[in-house]
Amino acid sequence: MRLVWPLTGRLEETRLIEAALVSTELSGIVIHGTAGVGKSRIAREALSAAGANGHGTRWAVGTSVARTLPLGTFARWVGTSDAESAALVGRVIEGLTSTSEGRPVVVGVDDAHLLDDLSGFVLQQIVQRRAAKLVLTVRTGTSLPDSVRTACDRGRFERLDLQPLSRDESTQLLTAALGGPLDTEAAQRLWRLTRGNVLYLRNIVEQEVTQGRLARRDGRWRWSGDPVMPPGLVELIETRIGALPPAVSEVVDVLAVAEPIQLERLTAITDADSVASAEARGLITIDSADGEVRIAHPLYAEVRRNRAPGSRLRRLRGLVATALADREDRDSMRVVVRRATLMLDSDLPPDPELLTRAAQGAVWLSDLALADRLAQGAIAAGADTEANFIRAHALSWLSRGDESDAVLAAIEPGDLTDDGRARLAFLRASNLIWSLADPAGAKRHIDEAAAAIPAASRAAIDAFYTVYWAAMGEPERAVAASSALDLDALPAIVGAVTAWAVVVACGDAGRPDEAVAAARTGYRITDRSFDAAHMRFVIADAHIGALLLAGRISEAREEAERLRRQATELPGAAQLFGAALAGRAAAGAGALGAAAELLDPVVEMMRAAGETNGFGYRFQLPRVTTLAIRGLADDAALAELDEYRHASWRYLAYEHTLVRSWAAATQGAVSEAVEIALSAAEAAGAEGQLAAEAWCLQIAAQFGDHSRTHRLEELTGLVEGPRVGVAAALSRALSRDDGDGLAAVSTEFETIGDLVAAADAAGLAAAAYRRKAMRGSAMASAARATELAEACGGSATPAVLAAAERLPLxxxxxxxxxxxxxxxxxxxxxxxxxxxxxxxxxxxxxxxxxxxxxxxxxxxxxxxxxxx
Missing domain, CATH: 1.10.10.10 (Winged helix-like DNA-binding domain superfamily/Winged helix DNA-binding domain)
Structure with a gap:
């Protein structure tokens, strides 16, 4: 596949160049930038644009070889004459600046820092005579020859410091070059590796596409495996690095395996003169604010690691790990994780206690793959069962449930205390219910453990019963199971998961205040522990869900935004969950377009990763709901949702059913949509999910049904939060065909933050007014319905469409x-x-x-x- 690379992300720079070339006061522009940043490309594009606008254009390239010859860069305009230098210079100037039509000329010179003195004198003369405009490119960090500097001093030149592409610009370029959207993780990996250097990016992408590691699957380009550096790019980078003295090589290679390192620590490992030399060569950067030293570009590190013998890299990692162990902050968790990670692949003997603690720290940092590696290393080094527990939990979260079960099965229960056996049972049942999607197997396992473990040590067993019943959509049984538990006294991961379950149960049952209190307890557990820190996002999902069910929508969005800010500081899955939570809250508020933008890549990434714990299903539900409300959920989307269905997320059955209801409604089958929504309400109510029942009845009312007005009025005394009261008012106004009442309900829905319901209530008001020939009120409500629907991002519900319709049907x-x-x-x-x-x-x-x-x-x- 041949890729075409357009000029992307350079709009402001292109405008600056164009302005310089049309200015009567400027001689041209000098473009500065590092190697591969795109100087040559933008200069060539500028000359092409000038040519299209009627200018004559000339292009020359400075090289180290041409620099050794007088007028070497402009040799093509010298001809074969043996004339004196003055005549030759005149001939070159004439050739560069004259056209048969007398058009203005733009001369581009790439790598002007490599010009010989006589070629630089040519530029001086062009500037002095105002014979042409100049576009010069100069590599950052190089010195201009005196002759070129004089040319720049004699004229007035605009200066452009060309920066690497930003992350978003890099993704835009990749999307354009590949002809389709890029998987978010692949875009992030390419950004981390190339840092917006277009030359590096192009080389790697073309190599990976050719080798089939970067390929299009399910409509997106996905990158699997590790990149293989193209030989041409390796050669280019090695030329840039140059031949290094051994001491400077040591500095670069230490950073290649362990950046960033504090300057003081790096100079202790190597020496100050070598660090200074590496900086002078542009191979490392030193942050003046915090003193951290990094290699100048990630690919420099990649090339050095690939070239160095394994024994050398192991020795260097050992040096850095030892140096970190001498620091005062050696026991801070981030440093512990760095020390242990370096130790794993070093010449140092493994420390099982350090590796176990570091595995907990990796979970805290939401880097579960690293947690698995560190815990595996700890087990191999003879660590106790805590390392097995950590590794099993990490594997389960990584959707490697069979491996997780094998790790737990390898633990000898007879070596554990009763509390330890209860904890083992909890973890094994958790893996069964989530990663292996086997709720029946999980229930059998915990029942067997409950029969074998004394009552005094059954706290973790009761904790799992809480989780099980909450997941199965039976909130009262979940709350009963948790009634005697002290969540703070449980092992951190057990307490955090159980807190999630209590939040779900209380939210479903219509007790949001209790749900919020349980969420706060869960956050407190995650904040003080290392191995349960990642659970904050799962707890937040339940917390946001409880608030949305209650109609406390602004609180839900605030909570989602808080977690998203936290996620930006963490690697891997944390950022994915942060976006998912924000998308779910946006969907609940009726911000359908914003929700889709956030949820689409989340669901795609989880599907591509083979996620088995059910989070893909959990976030696919609001994603397809937003499609359905906009009339975009076709049969394929509904079939895909059914495919995603996870046996252990049964408490979301009502939400799944509501997706089908929305799809039927926006397809025009309104009576069928009402029937589906009422069936979802009945099923939820039968299980004690009273808040969910109220929401389902609200949706049915949005479709024009008022057959359950009495039930909604009953629920106002059973369910907390503003939603149920507004939903009851909607149904009551419908039963009376009360246009004023429906218009008031529309305002109430808008106040609590449910814009889709507000638009529907306005549309229903318009219909009620129309039936009573109240034309002005009908038109006002119809306009409001349309305005709210547009604010949602294109709501296409029956009530909104009917409000815009003028047909006598x-x-x-x-x-x-x-x-x-x-x-x-x-x-x-x-x-x-x-x-x-x-x-x-x-x-x-x-x-x-x-x-x-x-x-x-x-x-x-x-x-x-x-x-x-």
Whole structure:
């Protein structure tokens, strides 16, 4: 596959160059930048643009070879004459600046720092005579020849310091070059490796595409395996690094295996003169603020590591690990993780205690793959069972459930205390229920453990029962199981997971204050522990869910934003969860476009990673809901959601059912949508998920149903939070066909932050006003419904579409017309709405008669369009 690399992310720079070339006061522009940053490309593009605008253009390249010859860079304009220098200079200037049509000329000189003196004199003369505009590129860190500097001093030149592409600009360039979107993780990896250097990026991407490691799967480009450095790029980087004295090589290689390192520590490991020499060569950078030293570019480190013998790298890692152990902060967790990571691949003997503690620290840093490596190293070094517990938990989270179970099965229960056996049972059952998606197996395992462990040591057993019943959607049984537990007294990971379960149960049951209190307990546990820190994001998901169910939507969004800020400081999965939580909260508020932007890459990445714990399913639910509300959830999207379904997230059954309800509604099958939403409400209520029941009944009311008004009024006394009261008011106003009441409910929904419901209530108000011939009020409510729907990002619900419609149809006629527009035949419509074909045909005939059209296509043309 041949890639085409457009100029991307350089709009401001291009405008600056264009302005310099049309200015009457400037002689041109000098573009400074590091090797590979894109100086030559932007200069060539500038000359192409000038040529398209009627200028003559010339292009020359300075090289180290041409520099040894007078006028070497401009040799093509010298000709074969043996004339004196003055005549030759004149000939070159004439050749560079004259055109047969007398057009203005732009001369581009790449790598102007490599010009010989006579070529520099040519530039002086062009500037002095104002014979052409100049575009010069200069590599940062090099010295200009005196002749070129004089040319720049004689004229007025704009200066452009060209920076590497930002992360977003790099991703835009990759998307354009590859012809499709890039997986988020692949984009991040390429950014970390190339730091926006276009030359490096291009070399690596073309190599990886050719080798098949960077390939398009499921509509996105995904990168698997480790990059193999193209030989040409290695040669280029090695030339840039140059031949180094052994002491300077030591500095560079130490940083290649262990950056960043404090300057004081680096000089102790190596020596101050060598560090200064490496800095002078541009191979390392020293942060003046914190004194941290890093290698100048990640690829320098990659090349040095690939070239160095393994024994040398192991020795250097051992040196740095030993040096870190001498620091005062050697026991701080970040330093512990660095020390242990270096030790793993060094010539030092392994320290099982250090490796175990570091594995906990890696979990704290949300780097579960590293936690697995460190714990595995600890086990191999003879660590106690704590390392097995940490490794098993990390493997489970990494969707490697079979490996996790094997690690736990290898522990001899007879070597544990009763409390330890309860903890082992909790971890093994947790792996079964989540990573292996076997809730029945998890229940059998914990039942067997409960029968064998004394009551005094059963806290971890009761904790898992809490988790199990919450996951199964039986909140009262979950709360009962947790009633005697002191979450703070449990092992950290057990306490944190159980806190999540209590939050879920209380939220589903309609007790958000208790849910918030349990979430605070969970956060307290995660904040004070290392091996449970990552659970803060799972607890936050339950916390946000409880607030959304209650209608405390602004609080939910604030909580999501708080966690997202925390996630930006952590690696790996933490950032993914931060975006997922923000997307879920946005979906709950009705910010459909923003939610989709956040959730789409999350779901794609989890699917690509083969995630088995159910988080992909959890975040696919709000993602497909946002599609359905906008009328974009086709059968394929619903089938994909069913494929994602995880057996252990049963408490989300109502949410799954509501996706189907929304899809039916926006396809036009409103009566079917109501039936589905009511069935979800009934199922949730039967399990004690009263807040979920209220939400399902609210959705049914948004579709125009008021058959459960009495039940919603009952729920106002059973469920906390503003949502249930507003939902009851909606159903009550519908039952009275009360336009004013519906308009007031629209305002209430907007106040609590549910914009989709606010738009629907306004649309229902418009319909009520229209039935009473209150034209002005109807038009005002219809306009409000449209405005709110647009603010949502394109809500296409039945109430919103009906508000914009002016057709004299009954609800049933409109429903059938919408299904015709979705491509359904009369037989399919009859089957879907449980009607006879003859009844359907009768409704179609009457709709055509009322609207004055004679064909189905004509009827479809009258319907409001869904935004796609």
């Amino acid at each position: 009954t609800d049933r006629e409109r429903e059938i017309a919408m299904l015709i527009s979705a491509g359904l035949s009369s037989r399919a419509i009859a089957d879907r709405l449980h009607l006879s074909v003859r009844t359907v045909e009768g409704h179609i005939y009457r709709a055509m008669a009322k609207t004055g059209v004679s064909t189905r296509a004509g009827l479809i043309a009258l319907l409001p369009r869904r935004r796609r």
